[in-house]
Amino acid sequence: MGAADRRDGQPGAAGRAPAAGRPEKVRNVVLVGHSGAGKTTLVEALALTTGAVNRAGRVEDGGSLSDHDEIEQRQQRSVQLSLVPVEWDGIKINVLDTPGYADFVGELRAGLRAADAALFVVSAAQDGEGIGGPTRMVWDECAAVGMPRAVVVTHLESARAGIEETAAQFARELGGDDPDAVLPLYLPVHGPEGPDGHAPVTGLTGLLSQRVHDYSSGERVERDPDPELLPRLTEARNRLIEGIIAESEDETLMDRYLGGGDIDVDTLVADLERAVARGTFHPVVAAAPAADGARQGIGTVELLELVTGGFPTPLERPVPPVTTLDGERTTLSCDPGGPLAAEVVKTSSDPYVGRISLVRVFSGTLRPDETVHVSGHGMEDRGHEDHDVDERVGALTSPFGKHQRPVPSAVAGDLVCVAKLVRAETGDTLSGKDRPLLMEPWRMPDPLLPIAIEAHSKADEDKLSQGLARLVAEDPTMRLEQNQATRQVVLWCLGEAHADVALERLRSRYGVQVDAVPYKVSLRETFGEAATARGRHVKQSGGHGQFAICDIEVEPLPVGSGVEFVDKVVGGAVPRQFIPSVEKGVRAQAARGVVLGFPVVDIRVTLSDGKAHSVDSSDAAFQTAGALALREAAAACRIHLLEPVAEVGVMVPDAYVGPVMSDLSGRRGKVLGTEPAGPGRTLVRADVPEIEIGRYAVDLRSLSHGTGRFSRRYARHEPMPAALATRMRQQEEAERAG
Incomplete structure (x- = not known):
């Protein structure tokens, strides 16, 4: 950025936790982008440039950025949000690295909640032929929360497309109506082409300063651009100036520029910084790892200056909506002296320390060993109970790899790790115990x-x-279901990779080995025709016996009717006190099923006659007789299986509407229609049997190349096709026999 053209920042001291005493001295930046774009490599390059690590990747206290989670080491990819605090030019920069895989979008959204701006990392080699679906998805996530963002282009040395082409693709496909909303601030300088045909990046040319930052010696050296580059440099510079002026609040600048007037660099830089902070302009910079022997990576100094000079401070970003526990809206600002309002954005477990909560402080100051109120968070449907308790804060620390370094306090705008919050989970609010507050959760x-x-x-x-409870406490994107109908424990995940990580965490962290078994949908049974039957329960075994006889009539009812019980006994054939017993027995048997063990629904059971004994009849005897009667009726007629049907909404780019509709039809779905869902996107609505969409989260991602999303909602149960019902019966019988 322009600020980087004017001065070199100073790195922070290695071996100590960066400290921030005021919100204006904090920048919270989240790195986002598709998997493989180079986010983690960029974090390491920034840590090296700021002096947080040495060339070996370590600091004085022995910490290392390579001390990753053991699951990440095995899977060779990031699967969770991580924080690396660094310091540059007196500014503490909280760098949040997010997973790029779609299954971990929950970690991405947590990072967006904790940050005030985003660095969108994209590989020129990866996206050189267009913006891919995963890249578009992450960009849309940032846009949905109004996140200011810059684009960092990596892998330029091996790309067919340069930084200008990549910026043009972003502007054309993601920049909206303004083609000049995404423009480079620097042009890379390439060295001689090697035997492999790749030309390494050796420096950057600042478009505003028109100076080359040459890194070929291992240190940044300024020089004039080569004469043959001037025409290209001038063209790119003029376009950048026009883009900045278009976003300026000073309407006279455009007239001055078009009239040939000179606009000084400081004015352009100031307008650029304001446009970036507003999120209306997205500067593009290049980054490359440090060469052997170099103290800093190419573009890292420029990137750090962009972050410290162009990205908003916490003071410039609004605090999320806050209410009292009674629902009264209250307004807070990023004030260290204000009421405490902080939020747990991530929960993790350490085998030695226990639970660690990553907390963003939005208002007030958080201090160790104080008592706070924990409120939240309205996700009981996912296995997370609401909280309304007081807890004592443990030590406050700053993370570095697996190591935690103590800090004295965390002011409004800062991020900190809190130890030993036993009840607090991701999404919960921490506030003063005398003034409990509740922050509106992110989606x-x-x-x-x-x-x-x-x-x-x-x-x-x-x-x-216990292991499952701890697992879902860490990950609010996961839902735990104890399905009583199928007698299964079900983890609802975002995808296969998400599920693999969850099962691995159960095994490695909590010592629980589990096996994945076929998922069962909750079927129902119903009568296909009317039937009559007698339930006879007569036993004599000395002393009081058991005697109960009841005659019933069963008839099918429309879908959604449930189970009705009608008493038509006359003449006291079944004493009045035992009629509720018959009903209880019938309903209990209906809940257990009559053929395959699935609940019976949509029937009317009429008690028409029966017999009792003055001594041997009892409540238990008539319950048993009622259950027997329903089973006898089922044996005398056709029983239909009912399967659940879901209302499904699939949102995809227009190009995939045809394949999606064809796929849904192949799943026995009934396509109900389509409707526009924004520029270039369509929402397809359909009713689909749930048995056909158990893996739809995986299949849709493959079908739409990562661009599709869907929602599902239970609609009703419908009769299953006869052939499929027969196959289901055979499977159930085989399982029971085996």
Whole structure:
């Protein structure tokens, strides 16, 4: 940025946690982008440039950025949000690295909540032929929350497209109506082409300063641009100036510029910084890893100056909506002296420290060993209970890899790790115990991939409940379901990779080995025709016996009617006190099923006659007789299986509407229609049997190349096709026999 053209920032001291005493001395930046774009490599390059690590990647206290989570090491990809605080030019920069894989969009949204601006990392080699679906998805996530962002282009040395081409693609496909909203601030300087045909990036040319920052010696050296580059440089510079002026609040600048007037660099830089902070202009910079022996990576100094000089401070970003526990709206600002309002944006477990909460302080100052109120968070449907308790804050620390370094306090606008918050979970609000507050939670993605699990052994079964509770406390994007109808424990996840990580965490962190088993949908049974039957329960075994006889009539009812019970006994054939017993027995048997063990619905059971004994009849005897009668009726007629049907909404780019509709039809779905859902996107609505969409979260991603999303909502149960019902019966019988 222009500020980087004018001065070199000073790195922070290695080996200590960066400190921020005032909100204006903090920048919270989240790195986003598709998997493989180079986000983690960029974090390491920034840490090296700021002096947080040495060339070996370590600091004085032994910490290392390479101390990643063991699951990330095994899977060779980021699967969780991580924080690396660095310091530059007296500014503390909280760098949040997010996973780029779509299954971990919950971690991305947590990072967006914690940050005030985003660095959108994109590989020129990866996206050189157009903006891919995953890249578009992440860009849309940032745009949805109004996040100011800049674009960092990596892998330029191996790309067919340069920084200008990549910026043009972003402007054309993602920049909206303004083609000049995404423009480069620097042009890369390439060295001689190597034997592999790749030309390494050796420096950057600042478009505003018209100076080359040459890194070929291992240190940044300024020089004049080569004469043959001047025409290209002038063209790019003029376009950048026009883009900045178009976003300026000073309407006279455009007239001055078109009239040939000279506009000084300081004015352009100031307008550029304001446009970036407003989120109306997205500067593009290049970054490359440090060469052997170099102290800093190419573009890292320029990037740090962009962050410290052009990105908004916490003071410039609004505090999320806050209410009292009674629902009264209250207004807060980023004031260290104001009421405490902080939010848990991530929860993790350490085998030695215990639970660690990453907290963003929005108002007030958080101090160790003080008592705070924990409020939140309205996600009981996902297995997260609401909280309204006081807790004592443990130590406050700043993370570095797996190491935690103590800090004395965290002011409004800062991020900090809090130890030993036993009750607080991701999304909960921390506030003063005398003034409890509740922050409006950010939008969590819906987990739509069901994974049925069961304990591997008896020892695992004893630990399963506690392990699952800890797992969902860490990850609010996961939903835990104890399905009573199918008697399965189900983890609802965002995708296969998300499920793999969840099961691995159960095993490695909580010592619980589980097996994935086929997921079962909750079927129903109903009568296909009317039937009559007698339930006869007569036993004599000395002393009081058991005697109960009841005659029933069963008839099918329309879908959604449930189970009706009608009493038409006359003449006291069944004494009045035992009629509720018959009904209780009938309903209990209906809940257990009559053929395959699925609940019976949509029937009317009429008690028409029966017999009783003055001594041997009892409540239990007539309950048993009622259950027997329903089973006898089922044996005498056709029983239909009913399957659940979901209302499905699929949002995809227009190019995929045809394949999506064809795929839904192939799943026995009924396409109800389509409607526009924004520029270039369509919403397809359909009713689809749930048995056909168990893996739709995975299949849609493949079908739409990562660009599609869908929602599902239970609609009703409908009769299953006869051939499929027969196959289901055979499977159930085989399972029971086996």
